[in-house]
Amino acid sequence: MPRRFFQNLLFIPLALSLSGCANLLFYPDRAMRLTPDVLGLKYEDVNLTASDGTRLHGWFLLADGEPRGTVFFLHGNAQNISTHIRSVAWLPETGYQVFLLDYRGYGLSEGSPGLPEVLTDVAAGFQWLLNEPRVTTKNLFVLGQSLGANLAAYFAGANPEVRHRLSAMVLDAPFASYREITREKLSQLLITWPLQYPLSWLMPDDYSPIKNIAELSPLPLLIICSETDEIVPAHHSIALFKAASEPKSLWLTQGFHIATFGQEKNRRRVLSFLKEHER
Template identity: 25%
Template sequence: MPMPDLRKNLKKIALWAIGIYLAAGLALYFVQDKLIFHPEVLPANYQYKFDIPFQELLIPVNKKVKLSAVLFKAERPRGMVLYFHGNSANINRYAQYMPEFTRNGYDVLIMDYREFGKSTGRLTEAALYEDALLMYKVARSRFAPWQIVIYGRSLGTGIAAQLASVRDCRRLILESPYYSLSDVAASSIPIYPHSLMLEYKLPTNEFLPKVAAPVAAFHGTKDETIPYSSGKKLAEECFKPGDTQFTLKGGKHNNLHDYPLFQAKLDSLLKL
């Protein structure tokens, strides 16, 4: 093939590659909400059914926005856990974990983020932090800060960390935490500038240094959703003396509760 034709063909290939890269990046930008969040909406008249005592709450944000929440009740509560759930489904999915807290004498307040379950309003990062403060306000109407445990699971770890960085609590517990959403995205699709593209930052690494309460984290080494390396980097760079990371060898994203070590350590943390 003559050299000029080769250069011409290589230029075409390069232009096609750049075009595909930019088009794919643009598509990722506009669908990022659907990639990050997987809510299941419930009708307003939906009736929850759980095996342990509970009370449904409707927390008003303003005239148009209301948060659906459920308060799971311990028999003789000595405190409250504020539980921030993951990026999918709604309260129904996470109710199975509530007895782990109520058996230790804690009420548990869990809310659905906006656009999840029966909650209304538009979901934004600022709204996640604003709504977390409302949950804390509910908890403070019943308990003192030293009786409040803030718990985050998966996506909820960044929200929990942000709340603990601006409000006092007894302890912050993180299940499968991430350094930041950008760090998680970079591990999945490393060819894009995620810090510039992501509308949701959730920089847990920026929040933890501001958390005065003791911090404990659980992470499985085989986590297929949030890489163990992201949680490990968070612990190495942002934990203060006395904070603890519990590594569950072979643990995946959704099976940590099956580990006796997880149950034993969680019980121990809640008794401290």
């Protein structure tokens, strides 16, 4: 085989070890593609600071009329809140406020993303919600998609006070293990297929939701996954569902990765779940 092939094989583990595999998890984009008002939504910019001093940015979408609750939205690993907003843009007209947070390195948030640093960003966002007078007396939900679902599940599983404050949690297209999803992605490349197992072990797995998803109970949990998702296969959600304790629900859908809320029937089902678990 060509020498370059072997050079690439040698380079990959070195690159992964030096980068901490962050390039396999985070694909931030600084460019803001649109603002909520373009979609006819009333909103406020939110600026807050993580515990290590990193300044973060988010949007607070105002509900139409008297709010019945608030949804803390954690987006996937690519781009930023301006490209993920359509996943939750339908919620304000149903009476729910929405807080969208950009992790460090995404959009207008400072810094560079990594684990466990982004979990401190989630903590900062959650604390902002607890301090916000328009939220404190309302039902509070978390909706996470893909990487955001992983962060949400692990964060709540590791913090009893968070679980006690939430009314319910929705995870859309989560993956059970950072290490396992890394191995699966490496297996899809000819150059990394032979080393998928040793390379995947370079990915830290301490913050995978499979580790503590059972701790979410008795918080009502809804896991959504598409049987045709080619980015995060449905078996990840099924594994998390099996590991979770009651009360829990698993919904199998059809469609592309995190395209769930492009379908009205899925929006209606989630809306029913939120209303069912309002306190």
